[in-house]
Amino acid sequence: MSAVLQLSNVVKTYGDLRALDGIDLSLPDDSYVSLLGPSGSGKTTLLRVIAGFEPPEGGTIRFSGKDVTNTPPHERNIGFVFQNFALFPHLSVYDNIAFGLVNRAVDPVTDPKLVDRKVRDMISLVGLTGLEGRATTQISGGQKQRVALARTLVTEPQMVLLDEPLGALDANLRARMRSELRMIRERCGVTFLHVTGSETEALAMGDTVLVLDRARIAQQGDSDTIYNRPCSPAVARFLNCYNLFSGKMADGGFATAQGLLGFQGQPQRAADPAYAIRYDRVDIRPAGAAVTGDEVQIEGTFIASEYTGSAVNAFFSLDDGKVFEVEAHLSHRAPENHEPHRRYALAWKREDALVFA
Numbered sequence: 001m002s003a004v005l006q007l008s009n010v011v012k013t014y015g016d017l018r019a020l021d022g023i024d025l026s027l028p029d030d031s032y033v034s035l036l037g038p039s040g041s042g043k044t045t046l047l048r049v050i051a052g053f054e055p056p057e058g059g060t061i062r063f064s065g066k067d068v069t070n071t072p073p074h075e076r077n078i079g080f081v082f083q084n085f086a087l088f089p090h091l092s093v094y095d096n097i098a099f100g101l102v103n104r105a106v107d108p109v110t111d112p113k114l115v116d117r118k119v120r121d122m123i124s125l126v127g128l129t130g131l132e133g134r135a136t137t138q139i140s141g142g143q144k145q146r147v148a149l150a151r152t153l154v155t156e157p158q159m160v161l162l163d164e165p166l167g168a169l170d171a172n173l174r175a176r177m178r179s180e181l182r183m184i185r186e187r188c189g190v191t192f193l194h195v196t197g198s199e200t201e202a203l204a205m206g207d208t209v210l211v212l213d214r215a216r217i218a219q220q221g222d223s224d225t226i227y228n229r230p231c232s233p234a235v236a237r238f239l240n241c242y243n244l245f246s247g248k249m250a251d252g253g254f255a256t257a258q259g260l261l262g263f264q265g266q267p268q269r270a271a272d273p274a275y276a277i278r279y280d281r282v283d284i285r286p287a288g289a290a291v292t293g294d295e296v297q298i299e300g301t302f303i304a305s306e307y308t309g310s311a312v313n314a315f316f317s318l319d320d321g322k323v324f325e326v327e328a329h330l331s332h333r334a335p336e337n338h339e340p341h342r343r344y345a346l347a348w349k350r351e352d353a354l355v356f357a
């Protein structure tokens, strides 16, 4: 697949702060890319630099093979969808969508018939047929999201940047709009770069997931790779599905406050050593239960559990006060009741552990 966007060593500073610290990335054409990162990691800054709203202090940005580092935003042919939608409240759905087409700086469409055809095609593509005449103050959050997207897509950008596009929607609608956005993107065939602070959203939506950590790209890969093989403790922590133990490599395992924890294979290289085990790889057993040679076992005191519909998340307190989480998928096993304040054995297979050293 060819690359639509390539950044090499892009640096953006605000005073003494490096908001982007040498970003290298290459995004495939015709794909959905999620950009995930903790608050303040530089996600919005990266979008703004790609769009051309902020000039970088260093590095180059190539778009469709062309150097656009110093090209003004309206000449880049990159669309931007803002979190708050930024619709014109005094214009109808139809006129909001037509606005960008008629008023764009480069190559505005002036033939009313052509405008009408393009706007109506777009209204149908995003599923707004019937609402053309409504004011944007008289439609729902999900419909506003579609108007914002349609207004960008109608200008036929080669790529669309979306800054937390689902952030203003309630949880139910957000889940529904995930698949809608993916479908709309597939129909128009351009690359979407979607910023989110939610790991579940990033993994569910992205063909490619980029993880930004402290102004740098920490990892780029498909969802499966990011989820199952995070390349650093920081990425694993941010995915919110791994228990992490700090410690160091020792004879026969990884030494932690919980004792020596076994693992298989070679550790991954990382600046901050850690041992990671996924929440859903752990088995809860009675305290003192027997372990096999290929398992690791520690003990903890049950605190509480949380029912999420498809899974139960159980929380245990370890002897050093650390909270350890176990996720039991209800499609795999029936829900179990655990007794508060009681000790349990927490066991997992050595081969399921990830070690960074």
Ligand SMILES: Nc1ncnc2c1ncn2[C@@H]1O[C@H](COP(=O)(O)OP(=O)(O)OP(=O)(O)O)[C@@H](O)[C@H]1O
Pocket: 014, 017, 019, 037, 038, 039, 040, 041, 042, 043, 044, 045, 046, 197
């Ligand atoms: N205009 C600005 N002037 C000064 N500092 C800024 C400016 N914009 C962003 N920053 C700083 O740059 C860093 C990255 O900010 P950015 O908004 O890109 O992060 P983010 O990952 O999008 O965060 P969030 O998820 O909270 O929106 C932060 O430390 C922020 O305070």
